[in-house]
Each structure stands twice: as C-alpha cells, then as structure tokens.
Amino acid sequence: MHILSSENYLSMHFSSNDMADHPKKYRVEYNRPACIGAAACVAVQPEKWVIKDEARDNRADLIGGMEDPTRPGIWIAEFTEEELEAYTSSATMCPVQVIKIFEIATGKQLTW
Ligand code: SF4
Numbered sequence: 001m002h003i004l005s006s007e008n009y010l011s012m013h014f015s016s017n018d019m020a021d022h023p024k025k026y027r028v029e030y031n032r033p034a035c036i037g038a039a040a041c042v043a044v045q046p047e048k049w050v051i052k053d054e055a056r057d058n059r060a061d062l063i064g065g066m067e068d069p070t071r072p073g074i075w076i077a078e079f080t081e082e083e084l085e086a087y088t089s090s091a092t093m094c095p096v097q098v099i100k101i102f103e104i105a106t107g108k109q110l111t112w
Contacts, residue, residue, distance in 0.1 A: 024078035025105065028062065028087050031098040033073040035059040040093040045086045048077075078104065 037058035041049040049060045065075040079087060084101075091099040091111040101110040 022080040022082060024080055025103065026080075026084055026087070026110070027076060027078050027102045027104050028065075028091075029068075029100045029102065030060075030062045030065065030075040031073060031100075032059055032061075032075055034096060034098040036096050038095050040095065041090040041099060044089045044093050048083075048086070049090060 041060055048063050051060050062075045062077055065077040068074045068076050087101055091101050097112045100112055
C-alpha cells in the first residue's frame with residue numbers, strides 16, 4: 001500500500017475543531033492504471049493531483065490518497081463539502097472517466 005502524505009498540509013491549515021466543523025462527507029475513487037495522463041485533473045485541481053516526472057508512467061497521483069488494499073490500483077480519499085466542487089470538476093474533466101465521486105453516507109455515486 002502506498003500513501004501520499006498530506007498530514008503536514010492538514011496540520012498547518014486545520015485545527016481539530018476545524019475538522020469537526022468540516023466533516024468528510026464524500027469519497028473520491030481513482031482508477032490509476034486507467035489514467036492516460038491527460039492532466040485535466042492537474043489543471044483544474046492542482047492541490048490534489050500531480051503528475052511526477054520520477055513516476056515515469058505519466059499517470060496522475062492523488063495527493064493525500066491511499067491505495068485501497070482490497071482493490072490494487074484504486075486510490076481513495078475522503079473529503080469535505082468545501083472540496084466537492086473542485087473534485088467534481090476533476091472528475092467531469094477527466095477524458096477517460098477514471099475519477100469517481102461518492103457520497104459516503106448513502107454510497108450514492110455523484111459522477112459518471
Ligand atoms: S484527467 Fe484523468 S486521464 Fe488525465 S491525468 Fe487526470 S486522471 Fe489521468
């Protein structure tokens with residue numbers, strides 16, 4: 001399992017009270033092996049998506065994401081209402097529809 005750390009970013013920007021006030025209601029699921037490296041996600045939400053030169057496979061990485069141990073290649077992250085618009089933009093701009101957004105409480109798929 002691989003983890004891209006965002007703890008430092010979070011601790012710099014949010015106190016524990018902030019996190020309680022902004023619960024993570026949504027989940028993004030990213031099928032990394034199916035990414036074609038079009039970089040639309042990086043363009044619309046650069047704080048969450050990156051294509052690293054050293055990866056050499058020209059696929060995006062989900063910053064702060066974690067690879068699902070039960071589904072190799074599927075990267076997941078939970079996020080708040082405030083981030084929904086940006087994640088939805090990434091999902092809808094992806095030309096191969098490999099970014100999907102779900103509401104955690106209901107399991108409802110919000111994109112694609
Ligand atoms: S927009 Fe889709 S295909 Fe393009 S880099 Fe992002 S995840 Fe990959």
